[in-house]
Amino acid sequence: MMxxxxxxxxxxxxxxxxxQSPNPRLVARVxxxxxxxxxxxxxxxxxxxxxxxxxxxxxxxxxxxxxxxSHEASDAAADRAAMAAPGAQALxxxxxxxxxxxxxxxxxxxxxxxxxxxxxxxxxxxxxWSQTATLLEPGNEPGTWSVTVPLASGRHVYAFVVDGxxxxxxxxxxxxxxxxxxxxxxxxxxxxx
Amino acid sequence: MTLRRLxxxxxxxxxxxxVAHAQAAxxxxxxxxxLRRAVEREVVAARAIGLPERLLIAKAxxxxxxxxxxxxxxxxxxxxxxxxxxxxxxxxxxxxxxxIAAGADALYVGVPAPILKKMRAAWPDRSLALPLGVxxxxxxxxxxxxxxxxxxxxxxxxxxTNVQLYALAQSVQGDVAxxxxxxxALDLRARGVMSLLPPAPAxxxxxxxxxx
Numbered sequence: 001m002m003x004x005x006x007x008x009x010x011x012x013x014x015x016x017x018x019x020q021s022p023n024p025r026l027v028a029r030v031x032x033x034x035x036x037x038x039x040x041x042x043x044x045x046x047x048x049x050x051x052x053x054x055x056x057x058x059x060x061x062x063x064x065x066x067x068x069x070s071h072e073a074s075d076a077a078a079d080r081a082a083m084a085a086p087g088a089q090a091l092x093x094x095x096x097x098x099x100x101x102x103x104x105x106x107x108x109x110x111x112x113x114x115x116x117x118x119x120x121x122x123x124x125x126x127x128x129w130s131q132t133a134t135l136l137e138p139g140n141e142p143g144t145w146s147v148t149v150p151l152a153s154g155r156h157v158y159a160f161v162v163d164g165x166x167x168x169x170x171x172x173x174x175x176x177x178x179x180x181x182x183x184x185x186x187x188x189x190x191x192x193x
Numbered sequence: 194m195t196l197r198r199l200x201x202x203x204x205x206x207x208x209x210x211x212v213a214h215a216q217a218a219x220x221x222x223x224x225x226x227x228l229r230r231a232v233e234r235e236v237v238a239a240r241a242i243g244l245p246e247r248l249l250i251a252k253a254x255x256x257x258x259x260x261x262x263x264x265x266x267x268x269x270x271x272x273x274x275x276x277x278x279x280x281x282x283x284x285x286x287x288x289x290x291x292x293i294a295a296g297a298d299a300l301y302v303g304v305p306a307p308i309l310k311k312m313r314a315a316w317p318d319r320s321l322a323l324p325l326g327v328x329x330x331x332x333x334x335x336x337x338x339x340x341x342x343x344x345x346x347x348x349x350x351x352x353x354t355n356v357q358l359y360a361l362a363q364s365v366q367g368d369v370a371x372x373x374x375x376x377x378a379l380d381l382r383a384r385g386v387m388s389l390l391p392p393a394p395a396x397x398x399x400x401x402x403x404x405x
Binding site: 027123125128129130131152153154155167174176177178179180181182183187189191193 | 218219221235245247250252254255256257258259260265266268269272277291294295320322325326329330331332349355356359362363366371398
């Protein structure tokens with residue numbers, strides 16, 4: 001008896017497995033009939049069979065992917081347009097991202113080696129040539145100094161002021177002549193990504 | 194953390210940032226009264242015509258840090274004010290402060306003012322801070338201003354990117370430091386960048402403006 005019952009169950013299960021996607025409306029009607037409750041319209045709606053969170057996250061991922069691909073495609077199209085017609089002004093798809101006047105800041109590290117210095121200040125067009133705004137920190141190795149400053153894209157001139165007195169161009173950077181005051185600065189070109 | 198506390202912290206951060214900015218735009222405390230008044234006059238004049246006064250104060254601070262005489266500092270600030278005005282006008286209609294400063298730097302090393310207008314025409318909606326910086330550096334390295342300007346504006350019109358312009362400046366800088374003649378270095382490096390760009394249009398707006 002037990003074997004016959006198991007065999008019946010197995011046959012029903014196999015029959016159900018063969019049905020790839022049971023009709024959700026049929027399932028709802030069967031369940032309503034079993035429960036003895038009246039049919040509601042929302043029970044006929046074909047909700048995703050997977051848990052909703054899973055479906056929602058899948059949809060969200062798909063949306064993100066589509067958004068990313070369309071963004072990339074529009075960027076590429078803008079690039080192609082610019083390449084195809086040099087000098088022509090292509091209308092940017094994302095004007096803020098591509099053509100922002102306020103350029104992104106790039107962290108730049110300034111270093112100096114001076115074993116006699118007890119204080120080193122960085123002065124430049126980016127800090128209003130203030131001798132107190134940007135002080136270098138001493139490194140672990142005696143005589144080494146450094147500071148990292150976020151800089152905008154473009155050309156910058158700067159120098160070090162040692163111990164509040166001695167003007168010193170960066171020995172590791174190209175020099176910029178100073179026609180106004182006669183003491184040369186160092187020059188740095190920053191390119192934002 | 195409550196919303197109120199977050200709000201107060203953000204207010205405090207904003208205030209701190211404003212204070213930092215104000216400090217950066219303040220004349221050095223060691224300036225004597227005569228210099229202070231002279232710089233103030235220039236700043237008021239600049240403010241009246243909408244120029245970035247911060248740049249004038251920075252120039253004065255540079256002079257003070259370099260121990261220049263008050264007369265020399267005042268002259269330098271006044272000259273910068275004039276350059277800023279020319280740069281602003283040439284880079285119209287709506288140049289950023291960075292662009293005006295970069296334009297003034299270009300004028301300072303000898304770039305003719307109309308070149309700025311050509312560069313704006315080449316890149317009407319993109320920041321010119323980097324291209325102007327590249328041009329300034331090329332001229333500062335000894336290249337004739339018109340030749341350097343022609344190369345940079347041609348590259349911009351051909352679709353060169355900021356990265357390519359930056360690479361050009363770096364390469365020329367390295368070549369000159371290695372003993373190359375600046376013009377030879379520029380020609381060679383510009384050819385290298387050009388080879389990466391699409392073919393030139395039939396008529397270049399910069400080399401033959403009247404050609405149909």
